[in-house]
Amino acid sequence: MGLPHCLKGLPLLLPLLLLFCCLASDVRYLRHGGGRREAGDAALAVNATDVPGEELVEEDGGGGGGVVEERVVVRGQEVVLECEVLDHVTPVPGDDSVQGEVRWYHDGVRLREDLRVSVMWTGRLMFSHAVVADSGVWWCRRSARPGPRIRILVVIPPERPFMVYGGAQLAAGARLTTREGNTLTLHCVVNGGNPAPQLTWLLASRDVTTASQLRSVWVGEEGQYRTLSNLTLAQAGRDHHNASVACIVTHPSLQHPASATLTLNIQYSPDFRLRRWPVWGTPVREGSTVSLLCLVDANPPSTPTWLKETEGGAREVSSSGGWLNLTRAAPEDRGWYKCATTHPFGHFASHSVFINVLGEGGGGGGMQAPQVLRKVATTSSPTQAALHPGCPLLPVG
Numbered sequence: 293m294g295l296p297h298c299l300k301g302l303p304l305l306l307p308l309l310l311l312f313c314c315l316a317s318d319v320r321y322l323r324h325g326g327g328r329r330e331a332g333d334a335a336l337a338v339n340a341t342d343v344p345g346e347e348l349v350e351e352d353g354g355g356g357g358g359v360v361e362e363r364v365v366v367r368g369q370e371v372v373l374e375c376e377v378l379d380h381v382t383p384v385p386g387d388d389s390v391q392g393e394v395r396w397y398h399d400g401v402r403l404r405e406d407l408r409v410s411v412m413w414t415g416r417l418m419f420s421h422a423v424v425a426d427s428g429v430w431w432c433r434r435s436a437r438p439g440p441r442i443r444i445l446v447v448i449p450p451e452r453p454f455m456v457y458g459g460a461q462l463a464a465g466a467r468l469t470t471r472e473g474n475t476l477t478l479h480c481v482v483n484g485g486n487p488a489p490q491l492t493w494l495l496a497s498r499d500v501t502t503a504s505q506l507r508s509v510w511v512g513e514e515g516q517y518r519t520l521s522n523l524t525l526a527q528a529g530r531d532h533h534n535a536s537v538a539c540i541v542t543h544p545s546l547q548h549p550a551s552a553t554l555t556l557n558i559q560y561s562p563d564f565r566l567r568r569w570p571v572w573g574t575p576v577r578e579g580s581t582v583s584l585l586c587l588v589d590a591n592p593p594s595t596p597t598w599l600k601e602t603e604g605g606a607r608e609v610s611s612s613g614g615w616l617n618l619t620r621a622a623p624e625d626r627g628w629y630k631c632a633t634t635h636p637f638g639h640f641a642s643h644s645v646f647i648n649v650l651g652e653g654g655g656g657g658g659m660q661a662p663q664v665l666r667k668v669a670t671t672s673s674p675t676q677a678a679l680h681p682g683c684p685l686l687p688v689g
Contacts, residue, residue: 359429360440364544365422367448375415375432377439387436399428422446424486424515448516449545450485453552455537462554468537472560476525480539480552481518488517489543495525496535533558533591562590562633564642576621577650584616586631586642594633594640601628601644621649 365371375394394415396403405411408420415434427446432439455462456479470476482489488508493501504523511518541550565587576582586596598616599606618625626649632641
């Protein structure tokens with residue numbers, strides 16, 4: 293019985309198929325030349341042979357598999373690579389190595405030894421100091437059998453970061469002063485580093501990197517990057533006072549992140565808090581004791597004083613540390629009181645509160661309680677349009 297019609301041409305095709313398989317086993321690819329190199333790499337690069345065939349990356353030149361090890365090396369560091377080849381690995385077709393000979397390859401280029409790079413009799417590859425041009429994929433062949441691939445990344449550590457504000461460099465741990473409501477723009481500068489470092493911003497331990505902009509510029513003559521990041525606070529608030537700002541730098545060459553920090557000193561106008569003993573709403577009878585306390589929250593700090601309003605204007609009454617003590621309340625103590633302070637931003641006063649001293653019979657001595665519960669806080673500073681009142685409606689007492 294003859295072969296089916298579709299297989300009659302098979303004997304003629306077999307030689308061609310065998311030839312194709314032999315050629316496919318030695319397929320080679322041109323080395324990719326993309327990516328940025330460090331300036332001066334031509335002088336620092338590992339020497340290669342002038343054999344054109346050795347300037348190709350072989351598909352099976354790395355042990356028949358992909359990169360099995362990733363290693364980060366700091367520029368200038370000593371590097372040692374071992375040539376470990378398994379016996380069952382198939383030799384590379386066309387390799388003219390003699391038995392026991394070890395050859396090393398870098399990105400497909402055969403290594404030629406020099407004073408910086410040498411191969412020991414054991415096959416160990418030694419770099420006295422690494423340069424950026426050493427980055428790439430390395431592998432060896434022992435007796436034409438390829439070993440596993442090792443990818444090396446030679447990095448350059450960046451310098452310590454520093455902050456800039458208003459065009460001036462800030463000292464480490466500086467205290468930066470600005471007014472409430474101002475827009476604040478900080479710059480974090482990192483000189484050097486390859487690859488470019490990554491920057492993170494923290495405000496009061498909270499990540500605010502999304503509010504920043506990052507730019508890394510390649511400095512060709514140095515073979516490194518210069519990185520700048522800007523962080524803008526649209527409106528500085530009193531809640532930012534004493535908050536820390538940190539620029540955190542991470543890089544493959546750094547075991548621990550580097551940082552530049554400062555503390556915010558937000559200056560803000562006075563905010564008043566008024567307290568009374570006995571509490572608001574408790575009647576004040578003639579001969580009893582009543583105390584008022586004024587707490588002023590301001591930066592810079594501001595000292596409070598108590599004023600009593602009269603027909604002739606407000607006059608200061610004796611007080612100490614924000615305390616106004618009426619030890620034996622008398623009818624003449626009846627009236628409006630307010631807390632005031634003088635601050636670098638101007639003169640400020642709290643809302644007024646009314647103290648009504650009741651006579652022995654429980655009456656107010658013919659003087660009726662006012663209908664309004666408090667007066668509006670005042671300021672003589674033209675730059676301060678509004679105050680934070682700070683205290684609730686105070687009943688007459």
